[in-house]
Structures are given as structure tokens and as C-alpha cells.
Amino acid sequence: MIASRDVPGPLPSSGPSDARAPGPGFDYLIVGAGFAGSVLAERLASQLGQRVLVVEKRPHIGGNAYDCYDDAGILIHPYGPHIFHTNSADVFEYLSQFTAWRPYQHRVLASVDGQLVPMPINLDTVNRLYGLNLTAHELSAYFESVAEQKEQIKTSEDVVVCKVGRDLYNKFFRGYTRKQWGLDPSELDASVTARVPTRTNRDDRYFTDTFQAMPLHGYTRMFEKMLRHPNIKVMLNTDYREVMQWVPWRHMVYTGPIDAFFDHRHGKLPYRSLRFERVTLPQERFQPVGTVNFPNDYAYTRVSEFKHLTGQAHAHTSVVYEYPCGEGDPYYPVPRPENAELYRRYEAETEGLQHVSFVGRLATYKYYNMDQVVAQALTTFKKLRARHEAGVREDGARG
Numbered sequence: 415m416i417a418s419r420d421v422p423g424p425l426p427s428s429g430p431s432d433a434r435a436p437g438p439g440f441d442y443l444i445v446g447a448g449f450a451g452s453v454l455a456e457r458l459a460s461q462l463g464q465r466v467l468v469v470e471k472r473p474h475i476g477g478n479a480y481d482c483y484d485d486a487g488i489l490i491h492p493y494g495p496h497i498f499h500t501n502s503a504d505v506f507e508y509l510s511q512f513t514a515w516r517p518y519q520h521r522v523l524a525s526v527d528g529q530l531v532p533m534p535i536n537l538d539t540v541n542r543l544y545g546l547n548l549t550a551h552e553l554s555a556y557f558e559s560v561a562e563q564k565e566q567i568k569t570s571e572d573v574v575v576c577k578v579g580r581d582l583y584n585k586f587f588r589g590y591t592r593k594q595w596g597l598d599p600s601e602l603d604a605s606v607t608a609r610v611p612t613r614t615n616r617d618d619r620y621f622t623d624t625f626q627a628m629p630l631h632g633y634t635r636m637f638e639k640m641l642r643h644p645n646i647k648v649m650l651n652t653d654y655r656e657v658m659q660w661v662p663w664r665h666m667v668y669t670g671p672i673d674a675f676f677d678h679r680h681g682k683l684p685y686r687s688l689r690f691e692r693v694t695l696p697q698e699r700f701q702p703v704g705t706v707n708f709p710n711d712y713a714y715t716r717v718s719e720f721k722h723l724t725g726q727a728h729a730h731t732s733v734v735y736e737y738p739c740g741e742g743d744p745y746y747p748v749p750r751p752e753n754a755e756l757y758r759r760y761e762a763e764t765e766g767l768q769h770v771s772f773v774g775r776l777a778t779y780k781y782y783n784m785d786q787v788v789a790q791a792l793t794t795f796k797k798l799r800a801r802h803e804a805g806v807r808e809d810g811a812r813g
């Protein structure tokens with residue numbers, strides 16, 4: 415933990431800015447080599463000529479988006495399938511400096527009542543499930559006829575039953591949510607299922623964003639290019655606490671869990687985790703689409719087949735089963751009001767810390783997609799650049 419009055423590690427500054435006087439050490443100590451840390455390292459080094467040390471406690475870069483080849487030579491995502499999609503041209507253009515892309519539109523089927531039907535729920539889902547032949551217009555009327563009326567939409571259950579009725583809620587959402595979160599949808603914020611769309615047309619793409627593509631040679635190659643700059647040094651297998659006292663630095667970018675930064679002084683922020691079970695099979699294809707959801711059967715929630723995502727040609731295939739659990743790596747912040755309140759207490763602690771920026775999904779306790787983290791990091795860079803430029807002007811005036 416770093417107290418606001420007593421920040422160990424940083425070089426003494428000649429003024430209120432982070433403008434660098436030549437000397438030993440680093441301008442920036444970046445904790446974490448995921449999207450948040452890598453984007454900031456790349457920008458600070460390439461745009462401002464800053465000297466950056468990235469410290470990562472895992473044995474690899476890329477954070478949860480890291481990919482690698484398994485024993486069979488199949489490109490896999492060890493921290494769960496990661497599909498890139500964004501509506502932001504800025505984010506897409508920025509990342510395109512470091513990778514070529516393979517167009518990919520993710521599709522998901524749900525195993526319900528012995529059938530594989532499109533998810534999100536669309537016209538084909540309803541027609542196949544109930545043996546109907548509705549048109550798009552008739553489906554809107556159908557949803558209206560089965561939707562429940564509630565005065566207030568408070569929970570995840572309310573969101574869904576008021577949109578598509580109780581039967582579709584029971585078939586697609588209740589069991590899945592209970593497995594995923596270990597809580598009934600009636601105990602979860604409305605925000606959890608508010609993100610799940612339903613459609614009256616036959617569009618069976620999981621995402622509808624403008625840009626949908628996978629890095630052509632994988633995420634790790636993309637991160638390698640981002641971090642390949644003479645001003646960036648990367649230290650793996652190292653917790654930042656092991657080095658922060660010994661390596662001089664001026665400003666820290668922290669992308670780890672915010673409660674850990676403050677030694678959990680207000681209590682632990684709850685996360686939901688996952689256990690991944692990977693299997694390689696001696697066949698080219700295992701399932702018809704990238705992901706199949708199992709809302710009601712089995713302890714796992716979904717099965718993903720990597721070759722759909724990566725487009726890799728291989729005689730064998732690797733799939734991953736996801737088992738939600740309470741213990742393990744922090745993956746999903748649990749969206750309940752008391753947890754948001756606990757986060758706000760930690761957030762208030764950051765306000766006095768001029769030498770530290772908190773960026774990324776763990777440092778802000780929010781479930782962000784990759785593109786949102788990139789956008790957040792680019793915004794943080796603009797603020798740091800403004801401080802840097804103000805400092806350079808001040809130093810020049812003192813001069």
C-alpha cells in the first residue's frame with residue numbers, strides 16, 4: 415500500500431509535474447501487462463519518450479487476453495475465450511498499429527429442451543423451441559403477450575420476465591445466472607441481464623458491433639509488438655511490491671485489484687471466478703459454433719472451441735469448459751449495491767494519491783470488455799500527457 419504522504423519509490427520531483435529531469439530510474443512504473451498496462455506503456459514510451467518499467471506477476475504479458483499454443487499446437491486462450499468487438503473506430507485503429515486482423519463474428523447456441531437454438535433469443539429461437547412459425551412482427555406481439563408487468567425493475571429477474579416472460583426466463587436465464595453468479599437473478603442488479611439483448615429478427619450474431627475481428631496472429635503477438643520499444647522494460651514473475659522500493663520511478667500506473675493495493679483495509683471486494691477444463695480431441699470440429707451455452711444442465715456454463723475464433727487449420731481441436739466458482743483469480747466483479755459501496759470507499763482513498771493512476775478492470779472494479787479498457791487507457795494517457803506538457807512548459811519557464 416502507498417500512503418498519500420509517503421510514496422516510496424518515486425524520484426524526487428522538481429515541481430508539481432511529472433516532467434522528467436534526466437537521471438537514473440524510470441519515469442513510470444506500470445503494474446500489470448494486460449491491456450491497461452500495455453497500452454499506457456506503449457503510449458508513454460512512443461509519444462512522450464518516457465522510460466517505463468512494466469512489472470507483471472504472471473510469467474507472461476497480455477493479462478487475461480494472453481493466448482498461447484497448447485501441447486497439440488492449437489492456439490488457445492488460457493483465461494477463457496476472448497472475442498474482440500468494438501464500436502470505437504479510435505480503439506480499432508489504435509490496435510491496428512500492432513496487428514493485422516481476421517474478420518470473425520461470434521455465434522452462440524444454447525442447449526435447451528434437447529435442441530441447440532440461437533442465443534441471444536431471436537425469431538428462430540422462439541419458432542424452433544415452441545414449434546411456431548411467427549414473423550418478426552408477430553414475435554414482438556408474442557413477447558408483449560407473455561411479458562410480466564412490474565412497477566419497478568430492480569433485479570435481473572425483473573429485467574428478463576418483463577421483456578420475454580417467465581418461460582423463456584426459466585429456460586435461458588435462471589439456471590445460467592445461478593451457475594454463473596452463485597446467486598438467483600432475483601438477488602442480482604438489473605445491470606447483469608440488461609446487457610443481454612433479445613431480437614425479433616433472425617440475426618444470430620452474438621455481437622452487433624461495427625468492428626468484429628480477431629488479431630491475425632493472436633493477442634500475445636499483438637502485445638509483444640506494443641511493448642517492443644527501447645524505452646520499455648518488462649519484468650515478469652514479479653509482484654510490484656518486490657521492486658517498488660528499490661527501483662526509482664516518478665509515477666505509478668496500477669492495473670491490479672484496488673482492494674489489494676490498500677491491503678484490503680475496508681474488506682475484500684467480491685469476485686466471481688472460473689475453473690477452466692480444457693480438452694483436445696482427435697477430430698477437426700467439435701461443435702457447430704464458437705460457443706455452446708448450457709443454461710440448465712451440467713455444472714459448466716459453456717463450451718468454447720478455439721479454432722472457430724482463431725481460424726486455425728488443424729487435424730485436432732481444443733475446447734474449454736467453464737465452471738464458475740467463488741475462489742480463484744478475480745474475473746467478474748459481483749454487481750450488488752453493497753459491493754459498489756465498498757468500491758467507492760477504496761476509490762475515495764485514491765484521491766490523495768497524485769503519484770498513482772488506477773486503470774483497468776481490476777483497479778476500477780468494473781466488468782469491462784477489452785475495447786473499453788483500451789479506451790480507458792487512452793483517456794488516461796491524454797491526462798498524463800497534459801500533465802507532462804504542463805511540466806515541460808513550467809521547467810522551460812524556470813529555465
Ligand SMILES: Cc1cc2nc3c(=O)[nH]c(=O)nc-3n(C[C@H](O)[C@H](O)[C@H](O)COP(=O)(O)OP(=O)(O)OC[C@H]3O[C@@H](n4cnc5c(N)ncnc54)[C@H](O)[C@@H]3O)c2cc1C
Nearest residue numbers: 446448449450471477478494496497654670774775783784
Ligand atoms: C473469462 C473471461 C472472458 C472474457 N472474454 C472477453 C471477450 O470475449 N471480449 C472482451 O472484449 N473482453 C473479454 N473479457 C474481459 C477482458 O479480459 C478484460 O477487458 C481485459 O483483459 C482487461 O484488461 P486489464 O489490463 O484491465 O486487466 P488484466 O488483463 O487482468 O491485467 C491486469 C494484470 O495485472 C497483473 N497484476 C495484478 N496484480 C499485480 C501485482 N501485485 N504485481 C504485478 N502484476 C499484477 C495481473 O497478473 C494481470 O496480468 C473476458 C474476461 C474474462 C474473465
